[in-house]
Amino acid sequence: MSIKKCCQSLQQLWEDISSVFVNFVERIFFVLGVGIAKHPWRTIIIAWAVVLLSCFGLFRFYIEKNPFKLWVPPDSDFFKDTNWYIDKFGTTFRFQKILVTADNVLEPELFKTILNITNEVNSLTITYKSETYTMEDFCYKVPVVNFYSTNSKSGSETGVKARRAVSKNKKSDSEYSDPTLWVDDEFYCGFIDNFALTCLQYNVLDIWKSNSDVINNITKDDIITSVNQVKVNPLSGHPIDYTKLLGGVKYNSTGHIVSAEALLFTWYTQVNMSDEEMNEVGNLVGTEEWQSVSLSMWENEFLKKMKELTSVVKGVNLFYEAGRSFADVSGETMFQDMDKLFIGIVMMFIYTLIAVSRFNWLEIKLTLAGVGLLSVGMAYVTAVSWCSLFGVPFGPVHTSLPFLLMGLGIDDMFVMNACWKMVTSTKSTKSFPVKVGLMLKHAGVSIVITSFTDVVALLIGAITILPSLKSFCIYGAAGVFFIFCYSVTFYVAIFSLDLRRIEDNRNGILFCYTHKSPVSVAEDKTKIHKFLSAFYKKIIFTKPGKTIVILFILIMTCFSIQSTLKLEQRFDPKWFIPETSYYKEFLSTHEHYYPEEGQVAMVFLGKMEYNYEFNNIINMLNELSNTSYVMDVETWMEPFCGYVLKNYNHDLRNSSVTNTEFNRYLSRFLFSPIGGKFQASFQFQESLVCGSPASEIEASIMSFKLKKFRGPEEYIPAMNHVKNIVKSANISTGDGYRSVWSKVFANWVTDEIIAVEVERNIELALLCVMACTIILITNLQMCLWIFICVLLTIINVLGWMQRWGMTVDIVCCIGLELAIGLCVDYAAHVGHTFLTITSGTRNDRAFKTVTSIGSAVLLGGGSTLLSLSLLSMSKAYTFQSFFKIFLLVILFGLFNGLVFLPVILSLVGPDAYKMHEVVKDSSPETVELNGKNNEKEHHSINT
Numbered sequence: 001m002s003i004k005k006c007c008q009s010l011q012q013l014w015e016d017i018s019s020v021f022v023n024f025v026e027r028i029f030f031v032l033g034v035g036i037a038k039h040p041w042r043t044i045i046i047a048w049a050v051v052l053l054s055c056f057g058l059f060r061f062y063i064e065k066n067p068f069k070l071w072v073p074p075d076s077d078f079f080k081d082t083n084w085y086i087d088k089f090g091t092t093f094r095f096q097k098i099l100v101t102a103d104n105v106l107e108p109e110l111f112k113t114i115l116n117i118t119n120e121v122n123s124l125t126i127t128y129k130s131e132t133y134t135m136e137d138f139c140y141k142v143p144v145v146n147f148y149s150t151n152s153k154s155g156s157e158t159g160v161k162a163r164r165a166v167s168k169n170k171k172s173d174s175e176y177s178d179p180t181l182w183v184d185d186e187f188y189c190g191f192i193d194n195f196a197l198t199c200l201q202y203n204v205l206d207i208w209k210s211n212s213d214v215i216n217n218i219t220k221d222d223i224i225t226s227v228n229q230v231k232v233n234p235l236s237g238h239p240i241d242y243t244k245l246l247g248g249v250k251y252n253s254t255g256h257i258v259s260a261e262a263l264l265f266t267w268y269t270q271v272n273m274s275d276e277e278m279n280e281v282g283n284l285v286g287t288e289e290w291q292s293v294s295l296s297m298w299e300n301e302f303l304k305k306m307k308e309l310t311s312v313v314k315g316v317n318l319f320y321e322a323g324r325s326f327a328d329v330s331g332e333t334m335f336q337d338m339d340k341l342f343i344g345i346v347m348m349f350i351y352t353l354i355a356v357s358r359f360n361w362l363e364i365k366l367t368l369a370g371v372g373l374l375s376v377g378m379a380y381v382t383a384v385s386w387c388s389l390f391g392v393p394f395g396p397v398h399t400s401l402p403f404l405l406m407g408l409g410i411d412d413m414f415v416m417n418a419c420w421k422m423v424t425s426t427k428s429t430k431s432f433p434v435k436v437g438l439m440l441k442h443a444g445v446s447i448v449i450t451s452f453t454d455v456v457a458l459l460i461g462a463i464t465i466l467p468s469l470k471s472f473c474i475y476g477a478a479g480v481f482f483i484f485c486y487s488v489t490f491y492v493a494i495f496s497l498d499l500r501r502i503e504d505n506r507n508g509i510l511f512c513y514t515h516k517s518p519v520s521v522a523e524d525k526t527k528i529h530k531f532l533s534a535f536y537k538k539i540i541f542t543k544p545g546k547t548i549v550i551l552f553i554l555i556m557t558c559f560s561i562q563s564t565l566k567l568e569q570r571f572d573p574k575w576f577i578p579e580t581s582y583y584k585e586f587l588s589t590h591e592h593y594y595p596e597e598g599q600v601a602m603v604f605l606g607k608m609e610y611n612y613e614f615n616n617i618i619n620m621l622n623e624l625s626n627t628s629y630v631m632d633v634e635t636w637m638e639p640f641c642g643y644v645l646k647n648y649n650h651d652l653r654n655s656s657v658t659n660t661e662f663n664r665y666l667s668r669f670l671f672s673p674i675g676g677k678f679q680a681s682f683q684f685q686e687s688l689v690c691g692s693p694a695s696e697i698e699a700s701i702m703s704f705k706l707k708k709f710r711g712p713e714e715y716i717p718a719m720n721h722v723k724n725i726v727k728s729a730n731i732s733t734g735d736g737y738r739s740v741w742s743k744v745f746a747n748w749v750t751d752e753i754i755a756v757e758v759e760r761n762i763e764l765a766l767l768c769v770m771a772c773t774i775i776l777i778t779n780l781q782m783c784l785w786i787f788i789c790v791l792l793t794i795i796n797v798l799g800w801m802q803r804w805g806m807t808v809d810i811v812c813c814i815g816l817e818l819a820i821g822l823c824v825d826y827a828a829h830v831g832h833t834f835l836t837i838t839s840g841t842r843n844d845r846a847f848k849t850v851t852s853i854g855s856a857v858l859l860g861g862g863s864t865l866l867s868l869s870l871l872s873m874s875k876a877y878t879f880q881s882f883f884k885i886f887l888l889v890i891l892f893g894l895f896n897g898l899v900f901l902p903v904i905l906s907l908v909g910p911d912a913y914k915m916h917e918v919v920k921d922s923s924p925e926t927v928e929l930n931g932k933n934n935e936k937e938h939h940s941i942n943t
Contacts, residue, residue: 247593560799
C-alpha cells in the first residue's frame with residue numbers, strides 16, 4: 001500500500017507541476033497576444049527592424065563549393081590522406097574522354113575520322129588574362145624514355161626497330177637490362193639533360209604517331225596487326241596495352257582481335273590542388289573537383305566542339321566527357337528547378353487564400369495569405385543572415401530549404417486561424433485584445449511544441465560528422481525558430497489589423513473602400529468542418545471503424561518492419577545525372593562496352609628507410625596483389641628490384657644495401673628508359689639530378705586498380721581490406737605514414753558511415769523530441785501516444801522507401817532528420833488539444849478535438865505537400881528524394897495523427913488538464929492580471 005501511495009503522490013506532484021507549467025506558458029502567450037493586438041504597428045516595425053539588422057550578417061555570407069569540405073567527414077582517413085597527397089605532390093588528374101562507336105571501329109576510313117577529331121581537340125585554344133592556352137599547356141607530361149624509336153611508316157615497324165636497337169646492346173634478354181649504363185654518367189646526363197616530356201594520353205593513333213600520311217594510307221590488316229602486337233607506345237616508350245582501349249571486341253580462332261565496336265580516347269590533364277581556389281572555379285552544387293580557371297575554360301571549349309562534331313561527323317557515334325561534366329550537369333539540374341520555387345509560391349498563396357478566406361468581399365483575406373508567405377521569407381533571410389554571421393557556410397542541399405520552410409511556416413497560420421474560430425464560436429463580451437490573447441494562448445502552446453521539437457530534431461542532426469548535413473541542419477533549425485518568432489509576433493499583428501478591417505467593414509481587396517451597408521458574413525461551419533464531422537461520427541468513431549483502424553495499423557507496421565529490414569545503404573553519384581544529358585549517355589555507353597573497368601587507387605608511403613624496409617614493402621605489395629579485390633598493380637618496386645639485380649648484380653630483397661648505394665641505384669633507375677616513367681611517383685627532399693644520388697625520399701606512391709563492385713556490401717569491405725593490408729605492414733622506420741587512397745573513397749567513406757549516422761540520429765532525435773514533448777505537454781500518457789505515432793510514422797516511411805526503390809544515403813538522411821520533427825507536429829497538435837477539452841466522455845473529447853483542430857492539421861499537411869509537390873517534376877535526384885520522403889511522412893503522419901491517435905484517445909485517452917485560472921479583461925482598454933478579480937475558466941478555450 002505504501003508503494004501505491006508513493007506512486008499516487010508522485011503522479012499528483014507531476015500533475016501539479018504540469019498544471020503550473022502549462023498555466024505559466026499560456027499566460028505568457030496571452031499577455032503577448034493582448035500586447036500585440038493593442039500595438040500592432042509597433043510589433044510590425046520591430047519585426048522588420050530585426051530583419052533589416054540581421055541582413056548585416058549577409059556580408060559574411062559564404063557558399064561552400066569545395067566538395068572536399070562538403071561531403072567528406074573531416075576525421076576520416078580520406079580527408080587526412082588527401083591533405084597528405086596535396087601537401088606532398090600537389091597535383092591531380094582530370095580526364096577528357098571521347099568514346100567512338102560503330103559496327104567496326106577498326107576500319108581505315110573511321111581512323112581518318114578519328115584523326116580529324118583528335119587534331120580538332122589538340123588545336124583547341126582559349127585566352128585567359130591575355131595568355132593563350134592549348135592542350136599542350138594543360139596536359140600531364142611524362143618523360144620520353146624511348147631512345148630507340150625511329151621514324152617509321154607503321155607502328156609495328158617502330159616497335160620492331162626499337163626492340164632490335166635495344167637488343168644490339170643487350171647481354172641477355174632480360175627486360176631490365178639498361179644499355180645506357182655502358183656510357184659514362186656525365187656523357188649520358190649531358191645527352192638527356194633530363195628527359196624530354198610528352199603529354200600522357202591513351203590514343204590508338206599513337207601507334208602511328210598521329211602521322212596523317214601514314215594513317216591516310218593505312219590498311220585494315222595494318223590496324224588489326226598493330227593493335228594486337230604493339231605493347232609499347234612509340235611516342236613515349238611506356239608500355240601500353242592498346243587492346244584495353246577497345247570495347248565490344250570479337251576474336252578469331254587464335255584469340256586475336258579482328259573487330260571492335262567501341263574505341264576510347266583519354267587525355268590526361270593536371271591541376272595543382274594547392275594553388276586552386278574552389279570558390280572561384282567550383283559550382284554551387286559542390287560537385288566540382290579541383291580545377292583551374294584556365295583549364296575550366298578549355299574544357300568548356302572542348303564540350304562545345306564535341307557537341308558540334310556530334311552533329312557533323314557521319315558514320316560513327318560520338319560520346320564524350322570533360323573533367324567538368326559531372327559538376328556542370330549536376331549543377332544545372334539542381335538550379336534549373338529553382339523557377340519552380342516561384343511557381344510554388346504562387347500556388348501556396350492561392351491555397352492559403354482559399355483556406356483562410358470566406359467568399360465575400362469582407363472576409364477575403366488577401367493580406368493574411370500574403371503575410372503568411374512573407375513571414376516565411378523573413379524567417380529564411382534572418383536565418384541565413386545569422387548563420388552567415390556565425391560562419392556557417394551555405395551548401396548545395398540548402399536550395400531545398402525554402403520549400404520545406406514554406407510548408408512548415410504555413411502550418412502555424414492555420415493553427416492560429418483554427419484557434420480564432422474556437423474563441424469566436426460563442427458570443428462573448430470580451431474585448432478584442434483579450435480575444436486575440438486567448439487565441440494566441442492556445443495556439444502559442446501548440447505552435448511552440450511543434451516548433452521546438454522541429455528545432456531539436458534538426459540540432460540533433462547537426463551533430464553529424466558530414467559537413468554538408470551539419471550545415472543544412474543548422475540552417476533548418478534557425479529557419480524554423482525564426483518562423484515561430486515571426487508567426488507569434490509579425491503575423492499576429494497583421495492578423496489583428498485584418499480583424500480591425502473586418503470590424504470597420506472595409507473591403508478585403510481595396511482596403512481603403514468602406515462598404516456602406518453591412519456585408520453578409522459567411523457561415524462559420526466550413527465544408528471541410530462538415531466533412532470531418534461526418535467522417536469521424538459515421539465512420540472512424542464507430543466500433544467497426546475503430547477496429548479497422550487498429551488492424552490496419554498493425555498490418556501496415558508489420559509490413560513496414562519487414563521492408564525496413566531490407567532497406568539498403570547505397571549511393572551512386574550517377575543518380576545526380578539526368579537520363580537525357582550527354583554525360584549520362586557517355587556513362588551508359590562506357591559501362592556497356594567497358595563493364596569491368598575498375599577504380600584507380602594508390603598506395604601512399606611516407607618518409608622511411610626504404611633500403612631497410614624494401615623487403616617488407618615488397619611483401620606488402622604482393623599481399624595486395626593477391627587479394628581478390630585488386631588488379632593491375634603497377635609499382636616502381638618490382639622494376640627497381642629487377643633493374644638493380646640485372647645491372648648491378650645486387651638482390652635488394654635478400655641482401656641489404658647502404659642508404660647511399662640505394663639512392664645511387666634509384667637515381668640511375670629513374671633516369672633510365674626502364675624507370676623514367678616512375679619519376680612522378682616520388683617526392684624527394686631535394687630535386688632529383690641526373691648523375692647524383694637521390695636525396696631522402698619524402699613520399700612515394702604506387703598505383704593499382706580496384707575491381708568493379710556491385711554495391712557497398714562489396715566495395716566497403718574491399719576498401720577496408722586493402723587499407724588494412726597497407727597499414728598493418730611490418731614497417732617500423734621513418735614517420736610510419738602509409739595508406740591507400742582513391743578519389744572514389746570520398747563516396748565510399750560516406751556510404752560506410754551514413755547508415756550508422758541515420759540510425760543514431762533518428763534514435764537521438766526521437767529521444768530528445770519526446771523529452772521536449774514531455775516538458776511542453778507534461779502529460780506522460782499523452783507523450784507516450786505521441787511517441788508511438790511518431791515511431792509508427794518513421795517505420796512506415798522507411799518501409800515504403802524500400803518499396804519505392806530508395807536507399808539510405810546523405811540526401812535521405814537529411815530528409816529523415818526533417819521528417820521526425822514534421823511528423824511530431826500532427827500528433828502534438830491533436831494531443832495537446834485533446835488535453836484542453838474538459839467536458840464529455842473520451843469519445844466526445846476526441847470528436848471535439850478532430851473537428852476543431854483537425855482542419856488546421858489537415859490544411860497544414862496539405863500546404864507542406866503542395867509546397868513540395870513541384871519537386872516531383874524535378875530531374876534533380878535531391879529534390880526527387882525529398883519529395884518522396886515528405887510525401888510518405890505527410891501521408892503516414894496525417895493518418896497516425898488524425899485517425900489512429902484520435903481512435904486511441906477515444907478508448908484510453910488521459911484526463912484533461914486541471915482547471916486553472918485565466919485572465920479576463922475588466923475593460924476594453926485594460927487587462928487585469930490579478931487572479932482574485934478574474935473569473936474561473938476551464939483550461940480549454942472551447943469551454
